[in-house]
Amino acid sequence: xxxxxxxxxxxxxxxxxxxxxxxxxxxxxxxxxxxxxxxxxxxxxxxxxxxxxxxxxxxxxxxxxxxxxxxxxxxxxxxxxxxxxxxxxxxxxxxxxxxxxxxxxxxxxxxxxxxxxxxxxxxxxxxxxxxxxxxxxxxxxxxxxxxxxxxxxxxxxxxxxxxxxxxxxxxxxxxxxxxxxxxxxxxxxxxxxxxxxxxxxxxxxxxxxxxxxxxxxxxxxxxxxxxxxxxxxxxxxxxxxxxxxxxxxxxxxxxxxxxxxxxxxxxxxxxxxxxxxxxxxxxxxxxxxxxxxxxxxxxxxxxxxxxxxxxxxxxxxxxxxxxxxxxxxxx
Ligand SMILES: Nc1ncnc2c1ncn2[C@@H]1O[C@H](COP(=O)(O)OP(=O)(O)OP(=O)(O)O)[C@@H](O)[C@H]1O
Ligand code: SF4
Ligand SMILES: [Mg+2]
Numbered sequence: 001x002x003x004x005x006x007x008x009x010x011x012x013x014x015x016x017x018x019x020x021x022x023x024x025x026x027x028x029x030x031x032x033x034x035x036x037x038x039x040x041x042x043x044x045x046x047x048x049x050x051x052x053x054x055x056x057x058x059x060x061x062x063x064x065x066x067x068x069x070x071x072x073x074x075x076x077x078x079x080x081x082x083x084x085x086x087x088x089x090x091x092x093x094x095x096x097x098x099x100x101x102x103x104x105x106x107x108x109x110x111x112x113x114x115x116x117x118x119x120x121x122x123x124x125x126x127x128x129x130x131x132x133x134x135x136x137x138x139x140x141x142x143x144x145x146x147x148x149x150x151x152x153x154x155x156x157x158x159x160x161x162x163x164x165x166x167x168x169x170x171x172x173x174x175x176x177x178x179x180x181x182x183x184x185x186x187x188x189x190x191x192x193x194x195x196x197x198x199x200x201x202x203x204x205x206x207x208x209x210x211x212x213x214x215x216x217x218x219x220x221x222x223x224x225x226x227x228x229x230x231x232x233x234x235x236x237x238x239x240x241x242x243x244x245x246x247x248x249x250x251x252x253x254x255x256x257x258x259x260x261x262x263x264x265x266x267x268x269x270x271x272x273x274x275x276x277x278x279x280x281x282x283x284x285x286x287x288x289x290x291x292x293x294x295x296x297x298x299x300x301x302x303x304x305x306x307x308x309x310x311x312x313x314x315x316x317x318x319x320x321x322x323x324x325x326x327x328x329x330x331x
Contacts, residue, residue, distance in 0.1 A: 009038035016071035033232035046223030100181035102161035113149030238316030
């Protein structure tokens with residue numbers, strides 16, 4: 001579902017910063033450093049970037065598993081942190097997060113049905129019979145036969161375990177789910193099935209997703225819009241077709257060109273751009289444009305000035321001094 005760009009956003013993030021103290025407490029890692037975006041109701045908002053770019057930190061902050069250092073996050077126009085504690089707890093149930101590793105998320109000593117029931121029990125939702133009915137309905141929705149309910153996690157396949165995690169999140173009937181690398185631990189052969197399940201659930205239940213991954217083929221398969229993240233900041237954001245078909249930022253261009261061939265032809269660039277070197281440390285990021293130490297187009301201004309966040313095409317934003325120059329794009 002494309003999401004309604006005119007409706008009030010389900011999540012609205014402004015100037016978000018999240019910092020962590022280093023182990024020796026001498027410095028701060030700004031894992032997220034000034035990010036603003038809206039998530040539109042009913043859309044899948046993809047976030048892509050290399051390891052350590054800050055994707056999980058954003059995801060955790062979106063559902064208030066982490067407290068922002070600065071900036072605001074509104075849910076449906078409301079700041080959940082301003083709510084009284086009880087209301088905040090119940091509000092949080094509408095905004096769920098699912099992580100990569102289903103093994104870590106499932107208690108090995110609990111049966112599957114007990115795991116699916118657990119969030120409902122913690123929330124004190126309905127009667128015992130109603131809770132069981134809701135848990136069984138969630139299992140059915142994710143394609144898990146009821147008889148698996150009596151099994152333990154080690155008796156299930158990786159794909160089945162991830163379905164259990166999805167069912168657990170669904171029992172609380174959330175409005176939004178942050179999916180953090182949810183297919184990364186799965187065999188290639190079943191990734192497609194699980195991604196299709198996400199799409200089906202979105203259609204049936206009107207869900208909104210924030211889909212975090214470092215896998216471009218996954219994010220472009222499922223997302224309506226894609227945000228590209230580098231060293232704590234967004235460098236590009238736009239509709240999936242524009243970002244993948246005509247990437248404006250050199251980092252996005254490099255990510256796309258580095259992708260192996262299974263991508264659709266529209267998303268492949270003829271010229272391969274190899275990303276040189278490692279991402280610098282977020283403790284001491286480069287001045288100006290953070291990508292400049294790896295950018296083949298870098299000029300002196302790139303070290304001196306932080307590129308502005310500009311809407312160069314409808315709904316398509318980029319932070320690069322030269323993204324609007326003709327012949328800039330190598331594709
Ligand atoms: N609890 C923490 N304490 C200290 N530093 C942290 C903490 N969590 C994350 N960081 C640092 O913040 C930065 C961003 O981490 P984050 O986990 O958000 O990246 P990511 O994009 O999700 O990476 P990956 O693709 O590997 O999951 C990294 O430099 C990481 O080391
Ligand atoms: S601002 Fe400069 S260094 Fe940054 S991406 Fe653009 S050209 Fe490269
Ligand atoms: Mg992560």
